[in-house]
Amino acid sequence: MRLVTYDDLQPEWEASRAATQLSAFGSFLPKTSIEAWRKQGSLSDYVGVFAVEREQVIGHAIGVRLPYTYPDGTVHRISGVAMVGSRPDESGRGIARRILEEIHRRERRAGFDHITLWTNRSWGSHGIYERLGYHDVFQSPFAVSRRVQAPARPKPPQVRPATPADLPVLDRLHGEATHGRWGFTPRPPNLLVDEHRIFHTDPKTNFLVAREGGRVTGFARVDADRFRAICRELVVTRPSAAKALIGAVEQKAPSASVAAFTLSSVRDQGEELRGRGYFFVPAGWYVLMARPLRREGGAKDVAHELGTDDPRWVVHAGDQF
Numbered sequence: 001m002r003l004v005t006y007d008d009l010q011p012e013w014e015a016s017r018a019a020t021q022l023s024a025f026g027s028f029l030p031k032t033s034i035e036a037w038r039k040q041g042s043l044s045d046y047v048g049v050f051a052v053e054r055e056q057v058i059g060h061a062i063g064v065r066l067p068y069t070y071p072d073g074t075v076h077r078i079s080g081v082a083m084v085g086s087r088p089d090e091s092g093r094g095i096a097r098r099i100l101e102e103i104h105r106r107e108r109r110a111g112f113d114h115i116t117l118w119t120n121r122s123w124g125s126h127g128i129y130e131r132l133g134y135h136d137v138f139q140s141p142f143a144v145s146r147r148v149q150a151p152a153r154p155k156p157p158q159v160r161p162a163t164p165a166d167l168p169v170l171d172r173l174h175g176e177a178t179h180g181r182w183g184f185t186p187r188p189p190n191l192l193v194d195e196h197r198i199f200h201t202d203p204k205t206n207f208l209v210a211r212e213g214g215r216v217t218g219f220a221r222v223d224a225d226r227f228r229a230i231c232r233e234l235v236v237t238r239p240s241a242a243k244a245l246i247g248a249v250e251q252k253a254p255s256a257s258v259a260a261f262t263l264s265s266v267r268d269q270g271e272e273l274r275g276r277g278y279f280f281v282p283a284g285w286y287v288l289m290a291r292p293l294r295r296e297g298g299a300k301d302v303a304h305e306l307g308t309d310d311p312r313w314v315v316h317a318g319d320q321f
C-alpha cells in the first residue's frame, strides 16, 4: 500500500475512489465538487491523503482548514479531518491509521497546533481516533419541544424562507452576531454562498430569515420533513429575532411531532427554550474530537485550549465537516 495526495490521483483510479467512499458513507463527492471546495479555500493544500494498492484507491481522508478564534481572541486556522474511510474488505490492516498519521505529520509541518474531527462516539472509528490521541471536546446538547406551539399571531420580526440572494447577507450576519466570541468564527467569507454553489443546499427549504425594521436580524438553518423539524444553526443579532425564529421552526414541525434545537443554539437560547418548556439532553452521541499536534494533552486541557468548555464557544451546522 502507498499513500498519495489528491493531485497524484490517476484518472483510472476514479471508480475505485468512488467505490471506497460509497462503501464507507453511501455517497461520494465527484472531483468537480472537491475542486470547487478547494478553490473556496477550506481544504488543505494537498486536499487529502489516499491509500492506493494494485492501482486502486482503498482508503482516504480529506484535510480541512478553517478559521478559528481561540479563547484569547487570536484567530488562526484550525486543521480538520473529514471523510475518513477505507474499503470494508480491507479493514483492520491499518489503512485509516496510516492515512491519519500522514495527515498529522503534514499538518504539524504546516504549523497547526490542533487537529479536529466530527464523529459518533458509538462508532468503531471513535476508538481508533482515541488511540491516535484525539479527545472528545464537545458533545452537542439537544433541546426538544414538549409540544408544537399553536401558531402565534405574526408580529415583527417577520420570518420567511431564504432565497439565494439572502445568503451573502446571512454570511455577514454570522460575523456580526458572533463577534467577540470564539470557536468557529469568523467563518470563511462566503460559507453559505459556497455551500449552496458546491453542495447544492436549498436556501428556500433549509433557511428561515427574520427581518425587522428593514434589516435581516437573524436566520435559522432547519432540517424539516414530514417527521421532524431540527434547527442546527440559529444566528441572531437581537433577542426578538431568536423568539420569532424559534416560533417559525416550531411551525415547521409536523403536527403530532416536536421541534428540536442543537449545537450552539441550545446554550445561546437556553433561557428562551426553557421558558417555552423544552426538554433538554445535555449531550448527544455526535462529538467534536481534537488532538494537540505539538505535545500531549488530556481531554480537559484540550477542551480548555480550544474554549469548547465555555458558552461563548460558537459552533453551528455549517461548521461540521
Ligand SMILES: CC(C)(COP(=O)(O)OP(=O)(O)OC[C@H]1O[C@@H](n2cnc3c(N)ncnc32)[C@H](O)[C@@H]1OP(=O)(O)O)[C@@H](O)C(=O)NCCC(=O)NCCS
Pocket (backbone or CB within 6 Å): 023, 024, 025, 059, 083, 084, 085, 086, 087, 090, 091, 092, 093, 094, 095, 096, 097, 098, 118, 119, 120, 123, 124, 125, 127, 128, 131
Ligand atoms: C473507520 C474506518 C475508517 C477504519 O478503517 P481501517 O482501515 O479498518 O482502520 P485501521 O485498520 O487503520 O484501524 C486502526 C485501529 O483500529 C482498530 N479498528 C479497526 N476497525 C475497528 C472497529 N470497527 N472497531 C474498533 N476498532 C477498530 C484496528 O484494529 C486498529 O487498531 P491498532 O491501531 O491498535 O492496530 C473504516 O472502518 C470505515 O471506513 N468505516 C466506515 C466509515 C466511517 O465510519 N468513517 C469514520 C467516520 S468519522
